[in-house]
Amino acid sequence: MKHTLSTLFFLLISISTIYGQEQVKYQVAQYPNGKEELTKIVAKELHVSKKLFNAMIKENIQKATATVGLIVNSKGKVAAFEILQSSHPLMDETSFPKLEKALKDIKFIPGSINGEAATTTIIVEDVMVVLYHNNNIKNYGQLL
Numbered sequence: 001m002k003h004t005l006s007t008l009f010f011l012l013i014s015i016s017t018i019y020g021q022e023q024v025k026y027q028v029a030q031y032p033n034g035k036e037e038l039t040k041i042v043a044k045e046l047h048v049s050k051k052l053f054n055a056m057i058k059e060n061i062q063k064a065t066a067t068v069g070l071i072v073n074s075k076g077k078v079a080a081f082e083i084l085q086s087s088h089p090l091m092d093e094t095s096f097p098k099l100e101k102a103l104k105d106i107k108f109i110p111g112s113i114n115g116e117a118a119t120t121t122i123i124v125e126d127v128m129v130v131l132y133h134n135n136n137i138k139n140y141g142q143l144l
Contacts, residue, residue, distance in 0.1 A: 024113060024114060025112075025113070025114050025115065026111070026112075026113055026120070027111050027112045027113075027120070028111045028120045028121070028122055029070075029072035029076065029108045029109060029110055029111035029120045029122055030108060030109040030111075030122075031106070031108055031109075031122070032106075032107070032108065032109060038122070038124065039124055039127075041102055041103070042068055042070075042096075042099065042124045042127055043127050043128075044102075045096050045097075045098050045099040045102050046066075046095055046096060046127055046129060047095060047096070047097060047098075048095065048129050049090065049094065049095065051090050052064065052088065052090040052091055052095065052129075053131075055088065055090055056088070056129075056131050057131070061088065061131065062130060062131050062132075063087075063128055063129070063130050063131070064086070064087050064088040064091045064128060064129050065086070065087045065091075065126050065127065065128040066083050066085065066086040066087070066091050066092075066095070066127050066128070067083070067084040067085040067086075067123060067124070067125045067126070067127070068081055068082070068083060068084065068096070068099075068123070068124045068127055069081060069082045069083075069084045069121045069122070069123055069124075070103070070121065070122040070123075070124065071119060071120075071121050072108045072110065072111060072119065072120055072121070072122060073110070073119045074110050074111075074117035074118050074119055075110065075117075076107045076108040076109060076110040077104075077107070077108070078100065078103040078104070078106070078108070079119065080100070081093070081096065081099055081100060081103075083095075083096075084123065091129070108122075
Protein backbone atom coordinates (compact mmCIF):
# COMPACT_ATOMS: atom_id res chain seq x y z
CA MET A 1 0.00 0.00 0.00
CA LYS A 2 2.82 2.42 0.76
CA HIS A 3 4.20 1.82 -2.73
CA THR A 4 0.92 3.00 -4.27
CA LEU A 5 1.02 6.34 -2.44
CA SER A 6 4.69 6.83 -3.35
CA THR A 7 3.79 6.19 -6.99
CA LEU A 8 1.01 8.79 -6.76
CA PHE A 9 3.40 11.42 -5.36
CA PHE A 10 5.92 10.58 -8.11
CA LEU A 11 3.14 10.95 -10.69
CA LEU A 12 2.18 14.37 -9.33
CA ILE A 13 5.83 15.50 -9.37
CA SER A 14 6.18 14.22 -12.93
CA ILE A 15 3.04 16.08 -14.00
CA SER A 16 4.41 19.28 -12.48
CA THR A 17 7.62 18.79 -14.47
CA ILE A 18 5.78 18.04 -17.72
CA TYR A 19 3.56 21.09 -17.47
CA GLY A 20 6.48 23.30 -16.45
CA GLN A 21 5.14 26.77 -15.75
CA GLU A 22 1.50 25.85 -16.42
CA GLN A 23 -0.71 25.72 -13.37
CA VAL A 24 -1.91 22.18 -12.69
CA LYS A 25 -5.55 22.01 -11.58
CA TYR A 26 -5.87 19.21 -9.03
CA GLN A 27 -9.26 18.18 -7.66
CA VAL A 28 -9.35 15.47 -5.00
CA ALA A 29 -11.99 12.72 -5.20
CA GLN A 30 -15.15 13.26 -3.16
CA TYR A 31 -17.47 11.02 -1.21
CA PRO A 32 -21.00 11.57 -2.60
CA ASN A 33 -22.65 11.72 0.85
CA GLY A 34 -20.26 14.35 2.18
CA LYS A 35 -17.15 14.62 4.29
CA GLU A 36 -18.82 13.96 7.63
CA GLU A 37 -20.37 10.67 6.48
CA LEU A 38 -17.06 9.43 5.07
CA THR A 39 -15.36 10.28 8.33
CA LYS A 40 -17.99 8.29 10.23
CA ILE A 41 -17.37 5.24 8.03
CA VAL A 42 -13.61 5.37 8.56
CA ALA A 43 -13.95 5.92 12.32
CA LYS A 44 -16.49 3.09 12.57
CA GLU A 45 -14.02 0.70 10.92
CA LEU A 46 -11.30 1.47 13.49
CA HIS A 47 -10.80 -1.64 15.59
CA VAL A 48 -8.56 -1.41 18.62
CA SER A 49 -6.40 -4.49 19.00
CA LYS A 50 -5.75 -5.95 22.42
CA LYS A 51 -2.10 -4.94 22.02
CA LEU A 52 -3.01 -1.30 21.37
CA PHE A 53 -5.61 -1.27 24.14
CA ASN A 54 -3.15 -2.75 26.66
CA ALA A 55 -0.37 -0.41 25.52
CA MET A 56 -2.63 2.61 25.99
CA ILE A 57 -3.45 1.51 29.53
CA LYS A 58 0.17 0.64 30.37
CA GLU A 59 1.53 3.89 28.87
CA ASN A 60 -1.31 5.93 30.37
CA ILE A 61 -2.38 7.18 26.93
CA GLN A 62 -5.93 8.47 26.77
CA LYS A 63 -6.04 9.16 23.03
CA ALA A 64 -4.41 7.64 19.94
CA THR A 65 -4.85 9.26 16.52
CA ALA A 66 -4.18 8.38 12.91
CA THR A 67 -4.37 10.14 9.56
CA VAL A 68 -5.76 7.84 6.89
CA GLY A 69 -5.20 8.29 3.15
CA LEU A 70 -7.84 6.77 0.87
CA ILE A 71 -6.49 6.28 -2.63
CA VAL A 72 -9.39 6.68 -5.07
CA ASN A 73 -8.77 5.69 -8.68
CA SER A 74 -10.01 7.49 -11.80
CA LYS A 75 -13.11 5.27 -11.86
CA GLY A 76 -14.15 6.45 -8.37
CA LYS A 77 -13.23 3.27 -6.49
CA VAL A 78 -11.01 3.02 -3.42
CA ALA A 79 -7.90 1.21 -4.65
CA ALA A 80 -6.12 1.14 -1.29
CA PHE A 81 -5.67 2.98 1.96
CA GLU A 82 -2.66 3.87 4.03
CA ILE A 83 -1.94 5.23 7.48
CA LEU A 84 -0.12 8.47 6.69
CA GLN A 85 0.59 9.37 10.29
CA SER A 86 -0.12 7.79 13.67
CA SER A 87 0.44 8.86 17.26
CA HIS A 88 1.12 5.26 18.34
CA PRO A 89 3.05 2.58 16.40
CA LEU A 90 0.36 -0.03 17.11
CA MET A 91 -2.31 2.14 15.45
CA ASP A 92 -1.54 1.10 11.88
CA GLU A 93 -3.27 -0.51 8.87
CA THR A 94 -4.13 -3.53 11.04
CA SER A 95 -6.35 -1.21 13.11
CA PHE A 96 -8.65 -0.95 10.07
CA PRO A 97 -9.06 -4.60 9.00
CA LYS A 98 -12.42 -4.11 7.25
CA LEU A 99 -12.03 -0.58 5.86
CA GLU A 100 -11.39 -1.61 2.24
CA LYS A 101 -14.39 -3.95 2.37
CA ALA A 102 -16.60 -1.19 3.83
CA LEU A 103 -15.61 1.16 0.99
CA LYS A 104 -15.50 -1.45 -1.81
CA ASP A 105 -18.98 -0.87 -3.24
CA ILE A 106 -19.04 2.89 -2.82
CA LYS A 107 -18.71 4.99 -5.97
CA PHE A 108 -16.76 8.17 -5.23
CA ILE A 109 -16.75 11.20 -7.48
CA PRO A 110 -13.33 10.76 -9.09
CA GLY A 111 -10.64 13.36 -8.64
CA SER A 112 -9.04 15.06 -11.60
CA ILE A 113 -5.87 16.63 -12.87
CA ASN A 114 -6.43 19.40 -15.41
CA GLY A 115 -10.02 18.25 -15.90
CA GLU A 116 -9.23 14.58 -16.60
CA ALA A 117 -10.22 11.84 -14.16
CA ALA A 118 -7.20 10.77 -12.12
CA THR A 119 -6.18 8.79 -9.06
CA THR A 120 -6.18 11.05 -6.01
CA THR A 121 -5.93 10.68 -2.25
CA ILE A 122 -8.60 11.71 0.23
CA ILE A 123 -7.10 12.46 3.62
CA VAL A 124 -9.15 11.63 6.70
CA GLU A 125 -7.40 13.29 9.61
CA ASP A 126 -7.55 12.69 13.36
CA VAL A 127 -9.28 9.33 13.35
CA MET A 128 -8.92 8.59 17.02
CA VAL A 129 -9.62 6.19 19.78
CA VAL A 130 -10.25 7.67 23.20
CA LEU A 131 -9.79 5.63 26.36
CA TYR A 132 -12.09 6.70 29.17
CA HIS A 133 -11.48 6.23 32.90
CA ASN A 134 -13.60 3.07 32.98
CA ASN A 135 -11.50 1.69 30.08
CA ASN A 136 -14.31 2.12 27.54
CA ILE A 137 -13.27 3.32 24.11
CA LYS A 138 -14.83 5.57 21.49
CA ASN A 139 -13.79 6.27 17.87
CA TYR A 140 -13.82 9.70 16.22
CA GLY A 141 -12.54 11.23 13.00
CA GLN A 142 -12.22 14.41 10.98
CA LEU A 143 -11.81 14.81 7.22
CA LEU A 144 -9.12 17.11 5.94
